[in-house]
Amino acid sequence: MEKELVFGHQSPDTDAIGTAIAFSYLQNKLGYNTEPVALAKPNDETAYALKKFGFKAPRVIKTASNEVNAVMLVDHNEPQQSVSDIDKVKVTHVVDHHRIMNFNTADPIYYRAEPMGCTSTIVWKMYHENGIEIPQNIAGIMLSAIISDTLLLKSPTTTDYDHKAVKSLAKIAGVDYEDYGLKELKAGTNIDNKTEDQLISGDAKSFKLSGNQVRVAQVNVVDLPDAMKRKDAFLKAMDKSAKENNYDLFMLLITNILDSDSDALVVGSDSAKAAFEKAFGKKLDNSEIKLPGVVSRKKQVVPPLTEAFK
Template identity: 80%
Template sequence: MEKELVFGHQNPDTDAIGTAIAYSYLQNKLGYNTEAVALGEPNDETAYALKEFGFKAPRVIKTAANEVKAVMLVDHNEPQQSVPDRDQVKVTHVVDHHRIMNFTTSEPLYYRAEPVGCTSTIVWEMYQENGVEIPQNIAGLMLSAIISDTLLLKSPTTTDKDHAAVEALAKIAGVDYQKYGLKELKAGTNIADKSEEELIDLDAKSFSLNGSEVRIAQINVVDLPEAMERKKAFLTAMETAAKENNYALFMLLITNVLDSDSKALVVGSDSAKAKFEQAFGKNLVDAEASLPGVVSRKKQVVPPLTEAFE
């Protein structure tokens, strides 16, 4: 059987990388020939999880068609978030927990999407359904992914399935998920040694909203006031990126992982910024708005922006 590559989205987070590894292992057990790869280097939080459970980071690919004829996608489906030559390979499987947008294939495929907090929760279900035992290290990586995506089960995206998965995976991994989870999340909040240009691209996704390109980046911190001291530099970097990439709107969500409050920094055209204000019922003051309780890009940011742009 010819090899297929398994990968998550660009600017990969712990779910994109961890789930690719877990899903690749499962598919190989089911008779496929796959390799988990990544579309970027792991961030600090993901690197922490990989090291904690004895994994090396997957190799990074720039294109896929030069290596394989088919791929499997996890934690994404939108073309602009995927490998740039995705249209040149066959997509045989997708496992995701996001909206489905601009996704078409010429042939039938296996597609599984569930409205849960993390893609690894779905893959956990699939291990059970197929009677495949989850190795301890992979359980730890899947646990890390769910902790990351749900902010230790505090995100509004969290479901009963996520809770059940965390309990089960923590038992297999042999860790106290509360203690480990805090360490993992804090590992990803060190922004002092990174430039503004790096930070606004570290966890950023592009969305096509009614013909407008919208870029939404997120940074997790434990000291929101300290992060906001870099506001002017963030805005300068965002304006440059928006101009270079023709983004109608560039939004940076800075989230305090300890109290689940966020600040939004926004640049773009006047009409696009008006859409932001409409979406959140907030006036931008000096390119800034407070968004208490908003922590999920997928559930609390993209849907209201989509509605406003439409």
């Protein structure tokens, strides 16, 4: 059977990389010939999870059409979040937990989208539906993905299925999910050794909202006031990136994983910033706004921005 590549979105997080690994293994068991790859190197949190469960980081690709004719997507569907030449390959499978936007194909495909806290939770269900045993290391990387996306089951995106999957996968992986989960999340919060450019691009996604190009980045920390000492440097880097990439709005969500509160920094056009203020019902104060309880880009940021830009 002809080989296909499996990958998540640009600026990959633990879900994008972990689920690509888990879904590729499942598809190979079902008779396909796939390889999990990534669109960038793993971040610190993902690297911690990969090492914990004995995985090497998937190789990074810049294009896919030079290698294969078909691909499978996990944890994304929007073309601007995918590989640069996504229009030159056939997408045969999509497993995702985000909104569906600007996605179309010439042929029928396997498409599975469910409003779960993590794509790995959907894949966990698929293993059970197909009667495929989950190996210990695969269980570990899937568990890591769910912990990451749900902030250890604290995110408002968390479902009963996420809870069930975490308990089941932790048992197979042989770890205490609460103890391991906190260590995993903390592994991704050291920002002292990273530049502002690295931080605003490490976990960032682009969205097209009513013709507006919107960039939303997120950084997880354990000391929010300490991170905000770099506010001016963050804003300078964001402004530069917005001008270079023609973003109408660039938002950086800095989230304290211990108390689930965030501060947001925003740059962009006056009209885009007005839409941002409308979305959250608050006025920006020197390009900053406090968002207590907001931790999820997918559920708490993109939906109100989408409505505000209409």
